[in-house]
Amino acid sequence: MSRRHVDVLVVGAGPAGLALAARLAAWGVNRVEVLEREQEAGGVPRHCRRREFDGPGFARRYAEAAVRAGAIVRTGVTALGWCEPPALDTVGPAGRETITATAVVLATGARERPRSARLVAGTRPAGVFTTGELQQAVHLYGQYIGHRAVVVGAEAVSYATVGTLLGAGVDVVAMVTDLARHQGDRLKAVNSRLGQRIPLLSGTTVTELRGRGRLTGVALRHRDGRTTTLACDTVVFTGDFVPDHELARRGGLALDTGTRGPAVDGAFRTSREGVFAVGNVLHAVESAAAVAREGVRAARHVRDHLAGASWPPAVPLLVAPPLRWIAPNRLAPATTYDPFVLRTAEFLARPVLTVTQDGRVLHRRRLLTTAVPNRALSLDGRWVGSVDPAGGPVRVTAR
Amino acid sequence: MTVTAHGALPDVTYDVVIVGAGVVGCAIARELARHRRLRIALVEAQDDVGQGTSKANTAILHTGFDAVPGSLEARLVREGSRRLALYAAESGIPVEPVGALLVAWDREQLAVLPELAAKAEKNDYRQARILGPDELYAREPHLGPGALGALHIPGESIICPWTTTLAYATQAVRHGADVHLDCRVERADDGVLRTSRGTLRTRHLVNAAGLYADELDRRLGHRDFTVTPRRGQLLVFDKFARELVRHILLPVPTALGKGVLVAPTVYGNVLLGPTAEEVDDRTATGSTEEGLALLRDRGRRILPALLDEEVTAVYAGLRAATAYEDYRIRAHPDQAYVTVGGIRSTGLTASMAIASHVTGLLADCGLDLGEADDLEPVRMPNLGEAFPRPYQRPELIAADPEYGTLVCHCERVSRGEIRDALASTIPPHSLEGLRRRTRARGGRCQGFYCGAAVRELFEGRS
Numbered sequence A: 001m002s003r004r005h006v007d008v009l010v011v012g013a014g015p016a017g018l019a020l021a022a023r024l025a026a027w028g029v030n031r032v033e034v035l036e037r038e039q040e041a042g043g044v045p046r047h048c049r050r051r052e053f054d055g056p057g058f059a060r061r062y063a064e065a066a067v068r069a070g071a072i073v074r075t076g077v078t079a080l081g082w083c084e085p086p087a088l089d090t091v092g093p094a095g096r097e098t099i100t101a102t103a104v105v106l107a108t109g110a111r112e113r114p115r116s117a118r119l120v121a122g123t124r125p126a127g128v129f130t131t132g133e134l135q136q137a138v139h140l141y142g143q144y145i146g147h148r149a150v151v152v153g154a155e156a157v158s159y160a161t162v163g164t165l166l167g168a169g170v171d172v173v174a175m176v177t178d179l180a181r182h183q184g185d186r187l188k189a190v191n192s193r194l195g196q197r198i199p200l201l202s203g204t205t206v207t208e209l210r211g212r213g214r215l216t217g218v219a220l221r222h223r224d225g226r227t228t229t230l231a232c233d234t235v236v237f238t239g240d241f242v243p244d245h246e247l248a249r250r251g252g253l254a255l256d257t258g259t260r261g262p263a264v265d266g267a268f269r270t271s272r273e274g275v276f277a278v279g280n281v282l283h284a285v286e287s288a289a290a291v292a293r294e295g296v297r298a299a300r301h302v303r304d305h306l307a308g309a310s311w312p313p314a315v316p317l318l319v320a321p322p323l324r325w326i327a328p329n330r331l332a333p334a335t336t337y338d339p340f341v342l343r344t345a346e347f348l349a350r351p352v353l354t355v356t357q358d359g360r361v362l363h364r365r366r367l368l369t370t371a372v373p374n375r376a377l378s379l380d381g382r383w384v385g386s387v388d389p390a391g392g393p394v395r396v397t398a399r
Numbered sequence B: 001m002t003v004t005a006h007g008a009l010p011d012v013t014y015d016v017v018i019v020g021a022g023v024v025g026c027a028i029a030r031e032l033a034r035h036r037r038l039r040i041a042l043v044e045a046q047d048d049v050g051q052g053t054s055k056a057n058t059a060i061l062h063t064g065f066d067a068v069p070g071s072l073e074a075r076l077v078r079e080g081s082r083r084l085a086l087y088a089a090e091s092g093i094p095v096e097p098v099g100a101l102l103v104a105w106d107r108e109q110l111a112v113l114p115e116l117a118a119k120a121e122k123n124d125y126r127q128a129r130i131l132g133p134d135e136l137y138a139r140e141p142h143l144g145p146g147a148l149g150a151l152h153i154p155g156e157s158i159i160c161p162w163t164t165t166l167a168y169a170t171q172a173v174r175h176g177a178d179v180h181l182d183c184r185v186e187r188a189d190d191g192v193l194r195t196s197r198g199t200l201r202t203r204h205l206v207n208a209a210g211l212y213a214d215e216l217d218r219r220l221g222h223r224d225f226t227v228t229p230r231r232g233q234l235l236v237f238d239k240f241a242r243e244l245v246r247h248i249l250l251p252v253p254t255a256l257g258k259g260v261l262v263a264p265t266v267y268g269n270v271l272l273g274p275t276a277e278e279v280d281d282r283t284a285t286g287s288t289e290e291g292l293a294l295l296r297d298r299g300r301r302i303l304p305a306l307l308d309e310e311v312t313a314v315y316a317g318l319r320a321a322t323a324y325e326d327y328r329i330r331a332h333p334d335q336a337y338v339t340v341g342g343i344r345s346t347g348l349t350a351s352m353a354i355a356s357h358v359t360g361l362l363a364d365c366g367l368d369l370g371e372a373d374d375l376e377p378v379r380m381p382n383l384g385e386a387f388p389r390p391y392q393r394p395e396l397i398a399a400d401p402e403y404g405t406l407v408c409h410c411e412r413v414s415r416g417e418i419r420d421a422l423a424s425t426i427p428p429h430s431l432e433g434l435r436r437r438t439r440a441r442g443g444r445c446q447g448f449y450c451g452a453a454v455r456e457l458f459e460g461r462s
Helices: A013-028 A055-070 A132-142 A157-165 A186-195 A246-250 A286-307 A382-386 B023-033 B072-091 B107-123 B133-138 B161-174 B210-219 B239-245 B289-302 B305-306 B347-362 B394-398 B415-422 B431-438 B451-458
Strands: A002-011 A033-036 A072-075 A078-081 A087-092 A095-106 A108-114 A128-130 A147-152 A171-177 A205-209 A219-224 A225-231 A234-237 A241-243 A273-277 A315-319 A321-327 A338-346 A352-357 A358-364 A378-381 A396-399 B013-019 B040-043 B099-104 B129-131 B149-153 B158-161 B179-180 B185-189 B192-195 B198-207 B228-237 B248-251 B261-264 B268-274 B311-321 B328-333 B337-340 B406-408
Touching: A002 A013, A002 A087, A002 A286, A013 A033, A013 A055, A013 A286, A055 A072, A055 A286, A078 A246, A087 A241, A087 B040, A095 A286, A095 B394, A108 A132, A132 A157, A132 A234, A132 B451, A147 A157, A147 B337, A157 A171, A157 A186, A157 A234, A171 A205, A171 A225, A273 A286, A321 A396, A358 A382, A358 B149, A396 B133, B013 B023, B023 B040, B023 B161, B023 B337, B023 B347, B040 B161, B040 B198, B072 B158, B072 B161, B072 B347, B099 B107, B099 B133, B107 B129, B107 B149, B129 B133, B133 B149, B161 B347, B161 B431, B185 B210, B198 B210, B198 B347, B210 B311, B210 B337, B228 B289, B239 B268, B239 B305, B268 B289, B289 B305, B328 B347, B406 B415, B406 B451, B415 B431, B415 B451, B431 B451
Parallel strands: A002 A033, A002 A095, A033 A072, A095 A273, A128 A234, A147 A171, A147 A234, A315 A396, B013 B040, B013 B198, B040 B179, B099 B248, B198 B337
Antiparallel strands: A078 A087, A087 A095, A108 A241, A205 A219, A219 A225, A321 A338, A338 A378, A352 A358, A352 A396, B099 B149, B129 B149, B185 B192, B192 B198, B228 B268, B228 B311, B248 B261, B261 B268, B328 B337
């Protein structure tokens, strides 16, 4: 197998990976290479098309900017796994190749959990989608979807899904969420319910899919124990994002138990020297614009590593329920932190966030808004200077 | 030498028509195809071969160690096991000889192990050995606490059931057999079958209709057995779980019934199941909330870390259980008819031996077999992780870059493999059929990344 060296090898040509590669190349880093397993660069925005967001345009701009800056973007190439020393084994139409790199950056993104991972029982008919598949079917290929759809989820991506379905001529019968309220944008939720007359069934769980060959309905269980069946030929499972962490895990990187992505510090350093991670593989998910900004911020730290900066040890940063996760989730000394991003599992009205280490309170702040599940919650990082690098894990609680 | 899925049926009189293109029906067609003078048809109600019981089983190549000694099943499983292992190696059907452990979790189960070892001896299987807890945990370090011992059956293997069925059918078709899909047999009289696609005439009839074998049998005037479908729900865990388990972990059968098993699959996943529920509906292949909860509960005891991994797929299959402990294979020479009923989960293992046995019975019914030729071997696309997949073969990619262009990323399926499956002897008629031939869309994302692209290839637009 052929073997080659590059300075920086980025896995994943989504907004985070492309923005990072563009910045490094613009700074004159010699060989910056981005691997993309799809046939086109751009990541998920390639198939996001909404009134307020031209995803394909966004994807194209970032891909072009990276190439213009001098990065090499190789599409149709898959990183299969790791070999020693930090190197990736790849395959593409040109065959197998091992690429060694001074810095590897994982920007592999996130995906939605499909029906099976959510353990929804029933038959296995056609007409069952995730948003990712639906958007590609509609926006990339113009495929036929169906007549009547149920949307599972009521967060930002769920409302985007409703838009995609309506645009494809599919009626939306209902949105279903097991939480007590929607978690999207208030205006969109009102417009969907009153303007488009799509009922939101909150406190409701999809228990079973029905139909042979093609979906004929979904069985629901409501909060009060009532069960009903909604007739539909299409169901879209939206949200419930998980990082695409296969490479991280196969590479033996420490994963954060909350995000399930690689654990990183404020400089996007993972537990393995020379391996960085950036974008939605760290926190599933933030917007394309947010992860592109993150890619830009991470570039500086990758450059420092190329220049010989040390790879410091870190203290774990953990959360307690009802918080689900926080990122970054490793605290390294002498590292600045942009605001941390968190998720909660429950609605919390004006919660108090408390940061402690070994019983010592490092920071306490009351939020002036309601913390909403599936929506970003942020915590500024001014307190990180008071972390004892020799101390125990730092914990964040919400009450 | 045709596969049809619609339109008129040929106006010929076949020598043998086999009803049911499951693993058994396909094996019989393949065996008969060795006899060049015979005109054979395999008719199937669904749109693909292996679409019924054959597609949703535990994918184990058994040794037959626990069959009822002296039964027809015991003999056919023993013989079929050896033949299928050789055939798999020749045809590229993935098999991994991982061995099985029957794990005893209490005193009662532990007490049964010597009886099972003795039964294995009676079934001519001599490698079974009882292991103490130390050796058991050394072999399976992730096993849950509390196991007291196990019976080790080194000869049990895991196999790809889809490729097996397809290999048989492919070879049969290449040697002149006709396959008629979407062709439901509605009435059967002497030599004439009325189907959903018209009339078929035949001199001999084989009933390999699986869950519907008793119905067809009744139409021909026999009341030998009744099929009581037994539903088995199964969970398929993410490939990350594969390193948690090395053997097939079988339950010890006791008076309280059979438990569930944990087994690796040749695709690199881990199976947990099956449930065993008697159902009335022969189409009830849905999973249930209760069934999945029960499996997770059992799985947690056997392999606790398994439950931390994601579930990649959930499925349910129906086994053609009858009131009898043995297969119900009967010849009715006056009708030139052979029933192949009551073939349980061992049918995959026994399939080649069943086929030989049935061929003998057909000869007893007056079928003139004529000369038997050796069949041209088939080489099936490899779906197994223990053997090189196309994306791992530089020489293949150099010859055809389509094998280096991955479409389904979770399962690493190339565009070349999808193209080959669509142009194969028995092409798929649905995305599910394509998945069984290539694994495309069968991975952890279930189509989030590749679903639309695979559909595009299947529908022939790109």
